[in-house]
Amino acid sequence: MKLVYLDHNATTPVASEVLEAMHPYFREDFYNPSSIYSPAQKVREKVEEARLKVARLLNAEPSEIVFTSGGTEANNQAIIGGARANRKKGNHIITSAIEHHAVLDTCLRLEKEGFEVTVLPVDQYGTVSPESLQKAIKPETVLVSIMYANNEVGTVQDIKTLAHIARQNGSLFHTDAVQAVGKIKVDVKELGIDMLSLSAHKFYGPKGIGCLYIKKGVKVESLLTGGGQENKMRAGTENTPGIIGLGRAAEFILENREEMEKRIRELEELLRQGIKDRIPDVIFTGHPENRVPGCVSVCFKYIEGESMLLLLDQQGIMASSGSACSSKSLKASHVLLAMGITPEIAHGSLRLSLGKDTKREDIEYVLEVLPGVVEKLRAMSPLYRRGDG
Structure with a gap:
């Protein structure tokens, strides 16, 4: 059976160059980079080289x-x-209604400490308007956290403008850029932000490693104590293989991103057009232009997304319905609901996310299989049989 992986927003395969770079640090160069003997200090040098690559x-x-x-x-x-x-x-903290739960739940946790949280709405494309931030921000606003690109629909926010509004108010600005880094150009100086989060496994690096960019001079309290690692910001022995992998993945992206983006956008358009031509009653979600490459988010009327995923899986197609982190939940996507999509339609969502190894024949295979899956599920739907809509 042919296997097609179209869930790159959930995770990506480790690039061969990255795996090769990591390999020595599991056995040959296993030393703790905090130790003082020379082999360990050579490992420390490699950790700092990786830090430089991520910074670049x-x-x-x-x-x-x-x-x-x-x-x-x-x-x-x-x-x-x-x-x-x-x-x-x-x-006072400000965030948006379409954030990943790693942001939303963290903000709610701070409410228990006496912080006030304002959750900004989005429009039908999942965009946060600068006007809504300007209206919500106040002298007591200590932090604004708005994601760079949405994990479900791919919409890219105007982070530069939003950060400028926060900066004018003297508020910190953080962006969850997990779905942006590796797909589009991300320049922290150009954006004027204070903090940025990223994760290696979203751009062909290993799982279990990421980083937080903290602009020089920004005050942040450490959450993990017990050691002086990471300039006393993150106690604990360094994940050396992971750090090396993250550095090599960052280098890989710098070398290949523009070429990959062009190719992925071409395949994405082929997939979008094929779905439009072959399947009626579909709603594409996310911004029509301001979105990361390779993210196709679509709702199919009259059917349920989880059933669609199971039938696609039987044909070797791996995809997701909304966020991978919440795929075990039968609740409609909070992102789609925030965009004004009804729960009935949101339950029929499918996310197909492409990557560097996606081939044209993969897209063609999906376009052969998907219409039959949708037709089969609709044939079992009372709503569709009655012709409602």
């Missing part, structure tokens, strides 16, 4: 990169650490 990807300084276990920890560190460290300014 973001146009940051190496000292502004704090390695974490991934995007979730980076988001927690930025939001909790940033809010606590700057509480003298105020106790």
Whole structure:
């Protein structure tokens, strides 16, 4: 059976170049980079080289990169650490309705500490308007956290403008860029942001490693204590193989991103047009232009997304319905609901996300299989048989 992987927003395969770079640090160069003997110090040098590579990807300084276990920890560190460290300014936090739960749940956690949280709405494309931020922000606003690109629908926010509004108010600005880094250009200096989260496994690096960019001079309280690693920001022995892998993945993206983006966008358009031509009663979600390459989010009327995934899986097609982190939940996507899509339609959502290894024949195979899957499920739907709509 042919296997087609179209769930790259959930995770990506480790690039061969990345795996090769990591390999020595599991056995030959296994030393703790905090030890003082020379083999360990050589490992320390490689850790710092990786830090430099990540900094180059973001146009940051190496000292502004704090390695974490991934995007979730980076988001927690930025939001909790940033809010606590700057509480003298105020106790107000602003985020958006379409954030990943690693941001939303973290903000709700801070409510228990006395912080006030404002959740900004989005339009039908999943876009946060600068006007809504301007209206919500106030002198007590200590932190604004708005994601760069949405994990479900791919919409890219105007982070530069949103960060400018926060900066004018003297508020910290953090962006969850887990779905943006590796897909589009991300320049922290050009954006004017204070903090940014990323995760290696979203751009052909290993799982279990990410980082938080913290602009020089920004006060952030450490969440993990017990050691002086990461300039006392993140205690614990460094995940050396992961760090090396993240550095090589960052280097890989710098070398190949533009070429990959062009190719992926071409395949994405082929997939979108094929779905439009072959299947009636579909609604594409996300911004029609401002979106990351390779993310096709679509709702099929009269059917349920989980059933669609099971039938696609039987044909060797791997995809998702909304966020991979919440795929075990039968609730409609909070992202789609925030965009004004009804629960009935949101339940029929499908996310197909392409990557560097996706081939034209993969897209053609999906376009052969998907119409039959949708037709089969609709044939069992009472709503569709009655012709409602």
